[in-house]
Structure formats: structure tokens, C-alpha cells
Amino acid sequence: xxxxxxxxxxxxxxxxTTSYTVGAVGLGAVIWPLIDQMNPDKAQQALATTEVDxxxxxxxxxxxxxxxxxPVFLKRRTQEEILEARSVSLNDLPDPEKDEERVKSGxxxxxxxxxxxxxxxxxxxxxxxxxxxxxxxxxxxxxDLSGRIRKGPAPKNMEIPKYEFVDANTIKIG
Amino acid sequence: MSEQEYVPKSKAGKWFNDxxxxxxxxxxxxxxxxxxxxxxxxxFGGILTFCLLTQIITGIVLAMHYVAHADLxxxxxxxxxxxxxxxxxxxxxxxxxxxxxxxxxxxxxFRSLFYGSYKSPREIIWIIGLMIYLLMMAAAFMGxxxxxxxxxxxxxxxxxxxxxxxxxxxxxxxxxxxxAYSVDNPTLTRFFSLHYLIPFLILGLVVLHxxxxxxxxxxxxxxxDIKKPSKDTVPFHPYITIKDAFALLLFMIIFAGFxxxxxxxxxxxxxxxxxxxxxxxxxxxxxxxxxxxxAILRSVPDKLGGVILMFGAIFILFVLPxxxxxxxxxxxxxxxxxxxxxxxxxxxxVLGYVGAMPxxxxxxxLARVGTVYYFLHFLVILPxxxxxxxxxxxxxxxxxxxxxxxxxxxxxxKDNEKI
Numbered sequence: 001x002x003x004x005x006x007x008x009x010x011x012x013x014x015x016x017t018t019s020y021t022v023g024a025v026g027l028g029a030v031i032w033p034l035i036d037q038m039n040p041d042k043a044q045q046a047l048a049t050t051e052v053d054x055x056x057x058x059x060x061x062x063x064x065x066x067x068x069x070x071p072v073f074l075k076r077r078t079q080e081e082i083l084e085a086r087s088v089s090l091n092d093l094p095d096p097e098k099d100e101e102r103v104k105s106g107x108x109x110x111x112x113x114x115x116x117x118x119x120x121x122x123x124x125x126x127x128x129x130x131x132x133x134x135x136x137x138x139x140x141x142x143x144d145l146s147g148r149i150r151k152g153p154a155p156k157n158m159e160i161p162k163y164e165f166v167d168a169n170t171i172k173i174g
Numbered sequence: 175m176s177e178q179e180y181v182p183k184s185k186a187g188k189w190f191n192d193x194x195x196x197x198x199x200x201x202x203x204x205x206x207x208x209x210x211x212x213x214x215x216x217x218f219g220g221i222l223t224f225c226l227l228t229q230i231i232t233g234i235v236l237a238m239h240y241v242a243h244a245d246l247x248x249x250x251x252x253x254x255x256x257x258x259x260x261x262x263x264x265x266x267x268x269x270x271x272x273x274x275x276x277x278x279x280x281x282x283x284f285r286s287l288f289y290g291s292y293k294s295p296r297e298i299i300w301i302i303g304l305m306i307y308l309l310m311m312a313a314a315f316m317g318x319x320x321x322x323x324x325x326x327x328x329x330x331x332x333x334x335x336x337x338x339x340x341x342x343x344x345x346x347x348x349x350x351x352x353x354a355y356s357v358d359n360p361t362l363t364r365f366f367s368l369h370y371l372i373p374f375l376i377l378g379l380v381v382l383h384x385x386x387x388x389x390x391x392x393x394x395x396x397x398x399d400i401k402k403p404s405k406d407t408v409p410f411h412p413y414i415t416i417k418d419a420f421a422l423l424l425f426m427i428i429f430a431g432f433x434x435x436x437x438x439x440x441x442x443x444x445x446x447x448x449x450x451x452x453x454x455x456x457x458x459x460x461x462x463x464x465x466x467x468x469a470i471l472r473s474v475p476d477k478l479g480g481v482i483l484m485f486g487a488i489f490i491l492f493v494l495p496x497x498x499x500x501x502x503x504x505x506x507x508x509x510x511x512x513x514x515x516x517x518x519x520x521x522x523x524v525l526g527y528v529g530a531m532p533x534x535x536x537x538x539x540l541a542r543v544g545t546v547y548y549f550l551h552f553l554v555i556l557p558x559x560x561x562x563x564x565x566x567x568x569x570x571x572x573x574x575x576x577x578x579x580x581x582x583x584x585x586x587x588k589d590n591e592k593i
Binding site: 044123 | 331336355358451456458474
């Protein structure tokens, strides 16, 4: 204890450092499975696509389907509704996004989006609010006919999930 | 009096105590010198211990009948209410017990605020207490999810979505919390597991809370340091135990009043509708004890800002001992702080009220004013008042004001003779 004044790396220092390092790696290797087990399991991931028959939906009507435990709104918009959604200046939008970017080109009447308010996850009510689109009853967010946030605490437009038209009457979500 | 001097009378007791000094601990707890002027606001520590044990015992029993599964949970709670012997009683005690627990903890916290019990040398007691309070909120929230009614489901959705406000990793954290892509069966099962765990964590913290309390000893209504043991103190048993027991009895009468005569008055009718991920109830409100924080969350027209302010409203309490600059503990001798204390109480009650109302019009204005004032109280008023306030003279001992209101020697002497 009392002999070396000068700083040298001893065999003991080396053993300490390597032991701590190996210990930390080992601890991490044990903790990670305990954390990752809480992520969605394979059964949850397997529910990742849903096919929807849209042949019965009249213009101006919408249906709601469940996908990954969340509601998805499929709205068949009328021409007036599309025009109204497109007449808005991007400067008036908190989360600027053109209506054209939120639908598939050539399928402009179909608005497919997650029916989940981007504030805290409630389901907005359709045909309500100041912009004729959706209104979230939880904390008062207003969405327009393109599902874009216009007023209220929600930060973003309602999310467009990955989806495709399998044929003229079927949409595959996911 | 102290544990060092304690020697068990029996030979067997001595043999045991030499190996595990449990009897010394018991002796310390009974003889523990307590300020003789503690009023009834000091009985809530004992009441809170009772609440915790009630929740643990009724909870263990309920877990014998409850089924943690999204398809079965709601029905299993009804099964408890209708089929299980005394199931209705045990569940109502448990659900109202949560409310009583929070009622008691709020009184306990405001007691501490009024008499300056959070100040040096009791900062660690205060911080452990806040950790208990945080765990209580987590346990209550998860417990409320378990019946899998509409309020359970949508309350869980809103609260877990708070974490999605975190930049970059928010969505991953929320998905991780859910174990799915929305609140779903995996969420329910993990909430059940954690809901069972947390009370025992609280129990452990309660032991630390009391341990930390027994180092400096109790604060008291006049807020002065006292010599222990002295004529300013009485032994914990029987003087404080009997006072605590009496207060507990009164508390239990109110508790029983809720359980037997108004078991659902503090709950929400929508929670008797099974969870439906397609429909959000028109008006979501948390349980009453979380309403002030909910009002703060909604008062900010920005998602991340609201979440930060809501958590900030709780975490600001952790630095309270360092925000309060006054050397005098008790508000009894602080004429200015005393008034701000009552304004803070009104502020929190107003926030609670508007938290239950729709976030629009006058309610939104009130919520914003209330939120600003809440932070103003802790960040500006407390530090400034501590410097500027002219405090009233603090007595030298508890006996002085208790005996005569002045240091009348003849009366003090008489009291000594009686003892």
C-alpha cells in the first residue's frame, strides 16, 4: 500500500477493468431480454394486415374497421368534399400536407386513415367540429375533410397507414 | 429509553434479542419520544399505513377471483360483484380504499406544507414521501385499468399516449408499454402484474420513510427543534397510539360511509360498459385525485408542453425544500406564507374542478390561470416570501405556549410537579 508513489498500471488494475467490462456486458445481455419481452410479440405482429370490402360504401359515407387494435376510417368523399379539402391554403395548416399526398392518385375519393387522434389517442367523431371533418371529444382537436389537424392540442394530421387497392372493391391495410 | 439501554426481562427474550434485536426495535418504537403538541393533522401517517394494508389485503383477495384477460376481465369483475361471497364488499373497499388513500395522502402532504415538515433536516423524508405518492398514482392508474371498462380502456389510452409526446423515441416507448399497437390484452396483463408489485414497493418505501423520520424525530405544530426526550415529548405509546387510533376510527366511519352508502359516487358510470376500442366516451375524466394534473395537461395548447408541465407540477415538489428560503418552519409564525398556503389550496381545488369539466370557454381560462399560479407559488412566491417576510417570534420550547402563552415560570413549575 505504501510503496509506489508513481502511477503505474498494475496487474490488479487490469483485472478490475476487465471484470467490470465483462460484468457490464453480461448485465446488459441479461437485462435486454427482460426489456424486449414487453415489445409486441409475434401473435400481435401477425395481425398486421386486414382486407376490407368497400363495394357497399356510398359517396359521402364512411366505415370504421379495426386494424392492429386501432380503428381505421375509410371515407368515400364526394366531389364537393374533395374540392373543399383542396381549397385550403397550406399556410392555414399546423401540419402542412396537401390533400393529394394523403390519398392514392386516381382514387381521390377514398380517404383511408387511422381513426386515432394524434394528441392522446382517442377516436375522433366524424362529421363533427369546425371543419366538417372530425372532432376529438377528449381534448377538443378539430380535423378537416382530409383528416388534417386544424385546431386544438393535437400536433399532427391523422396518420395514413400503409394500404393498397387489391382490386376495385378491396383495400388491404397494412 | 433508547434501544441501547434496552434489555429484555426474560432469559429467552435476551437470548433472542442478542441474535436478532427485534425486541430492541419494538422498544424503540414504543418509547420513541414524540412532541407533546402534535395535533390531529399528525394522525394521517397512521391512517395511511392502515390504507396501504387495506389495499394489500383486499387486493390479494380480489386477485384470487379476477382474470387478467381482455375478453374475461370485465366479466370476472361482475363475477366478483355477484357470485363471490362478500365479493361486492371486498371490491368496494378496494375501489373506495384507493380514494380514501389519496384523500389521506393529500391531507398528509398539505400538513407538511403548512408546518414546513419538508424543511431541513427532513428533506429525505419528504422526497421518499413523494416517491411513495408517485408509486401510488401509478398503482391507482393501473388498478383502474383492470376492470376493462370504457374509462379503463380510454384512460389507459390517454395516459400511455402521454409518452408519445417524447421526441424521436416516443412512439417506440408507447408501443413498448402497450406490447401491441394499441392498448390491448398484453397491456392489461402487464398492468395487472405491476399493479400487484407496486404496493410492496410502497411498503418498502414506507419503512424507509419512517426510518428517516425517526432520525430527526417528528416536526410539530410550532415547528421548532426540541430536546428528546424532555418535558416537550411524550412516549409514542400509549400517547400517540391512542390518538392515532381515535383518528383512525373517525376516518373509518367516513370510509365505511362511502363503501356502504355511496360505493360508486367517486367512480364513473361509463366504467360499467365493457371496453370498446372503436368508440371513445364523450367525456373522459380521470379519477378525482388526478384531476388537478389533468387540468394542467389540458391547459396547454401543445402536446409536449402539456405533458412537460403536468409532470413538472409533481417534480417541482422534489426541490421544494430548496425553493422555500424561510428559516421558520411552521406557517403559524409566518403571516404572509400562511395566506399564500390557503390560496394554493384554493388553486389546487379549482384546478381539480376544471379538470372534471370540458376543456373549453371559462374552464380553459380558469385552468390556465390556475396552472400559472401553481408554478408561480413554488418558483416565485415561496423563495421571495422567505426573504421578505417578517416572521412572528418563535417560542423556545413547546411548553412555553402550551402552558400559558408566555413563559410564566410558576405555571411551568407546577406542571413539572404533576409529571
